[in-house]
Amino acid sequence: MRRHMLDILSALVIVAAIAVMAWQSHIATFFSSGPGLAHDPVFYPRVVLAVAALLATAVIVQSVRGLRQSEQADPVRWGVLGGVIAATGVYVGLLVPFGYIVATAVFLVPSALVLGYRRWLPLLLVTIIFPLASWYVFVRIIGIPLPTGELFGPG
């Protein structure tokens, strides 16, 4: 895809998001009021949205002007990107039911493989050591409770 076309598409997506937010600011009702409150809670957000809409329009205009001499956008390995995002999403989903240690160990293998790592022994060592060591640092030393896993009973 050409770079300027990508700019136009991305700016259009942002404009659509701005439109949704602007619509939300109109349908929301606010009951509270107080002395000196001539401006309701969505006055400032609307100003921000209006400026953002103007800037997104400016990006579109700039891109349309440069469309003819536009270069190709950087190539992207969409499959790998999708794989890494999917692996991260699954990891987030596994955290609560399986707990931090199991979920992290399960995540590290496919994540490293998708990113192109093929040495099994270091990967195995990292899969065992990293979740345990990081759990120890966070939970025992820093005192931040991490998910223990609903499947393994209340933590």
Next chain:
Amino acid sequence: MLDNLIISIGLVASPEAMIALVVGTVLGIVVGALPGLGSVVGITMILPFTTAMGQVPGVALMLGVYCGSVFGGSISAILINTPGTPASAATCLDGFPMTQRGEGDLALGWATGASLFGGIFSIVVLMIAAPQLAALALRFGPIEYFALMVFALTCIASVSEGSMAKGLLMGMIGLFLGVVGPDPVTGDIRFDFGIFQLSGGIGLIPVVVGAFALSEVFYRAAQYSTGAHALTSSIGFRFAPPREWLLRWKTFVKSAAIGSTVGVLPGTGAATAAFISYSEIRRSSPRRQQMGKGEPDGVIASETANNAVTGGALVPTLALGIPGDPVTAVMLGTLVYQGVTPGPRLFGENISLVYAIFICLLLANVLMAVLVATVGGRLFSRILRIPEPLLLSMVTVLALVGAYGVNNRMFDVMVALCAGVVAVLLRHARYPIAPMVIGMVIGPLLEQRFRQGLIISDNNFLAFFTSPIANIFFVLTLLFVLKATLWRSRRSPT
């Protein structure tokens, strides 16, 4: 004065206080370097211990954690483009390109030196001018704060590489993310779409972690392996030659002055100071053309300013009893628990403790530099020896855990993941990410002061232009915007 100073040195020189200082500084660096965690987490971690300690050791432990954590954020920012704390987000802009160039050890050296200078500069400011600066801070009302925040927003123009419109648009998106949740005046919930967790707003740390750390992982995964993004291993820690330091003395002094001044103003914070300083140095440095591409001035600007905030933030805390941010609020609470009453009378009635605080802060800064230069730098730089796929996978885990650790809730993890996905798509379309973070840091303060200003002026917008302090900031904003626009039009006449 000399008698009090000798008493204070005696208090700090006790084994208990020295051990507390070392432990606090080490812990602070570690907590600061872990993505998502920061000074607040560090201070609250050690809070139970301070209650069981004496006055000075307790203060030493807290100050060690405070200084160490502000600096620690720069380590992960430089080495893996993941700011440990929002205060180090600006450090990524030049620190990480230095690492990519194989100068990670040098970048750590600049960051350490800059942090040490910023910290010591702010202590001198604190010692000389605490009561006077506290009085100045009291002259800042909502309108003056609003003007300062508008001025702070000009740094969006400085950090916007490529299209200015895209940079400003990202800044506006950041400002908007800051309005989600309760209205700062009425408490009405806005833009929550019926999702309960959004009623408290979108957390800054999950967004920073997602936008920088996760997007970096996704971005590198998406690139074809050209070697352009491969990290060059540079093991160790290195200071630049003295000539290089002397060449940049103006950057150090300017950034430290900005950090100390911003730190004095309650509620502004180290992230704001770092971005204002970065913006100013990017405007004024003779090496500004190289900034954003791995210029040490960028690292110095950010790290000097964010560490200079530590001393500055103690000015209103000690001299007025007004905490400037959550960290100083916790410290204030601990001091009160220890039987110390911060306020104007503290400097008269308990000057030995005040001097002890100054000395602890000074020692914490020196210790921090020594620890990083001798052990830490070498240790942290070894991170780059880990094969990239393994490193990226571990960064993902640490980033998500950091987001979780803020409030111990999965919603923040999902916010971080969403921020990472959106940020990588925007980066592919060449939208700069830093302006969004700047907008999110400054946005809530800007809105709050704007609304308060309207209330006290009975909704009169013209009242914003009647304050001399505010007018100075408005004029500076105008001048900087004009200068940035002219500079860009000269650089790209088309």
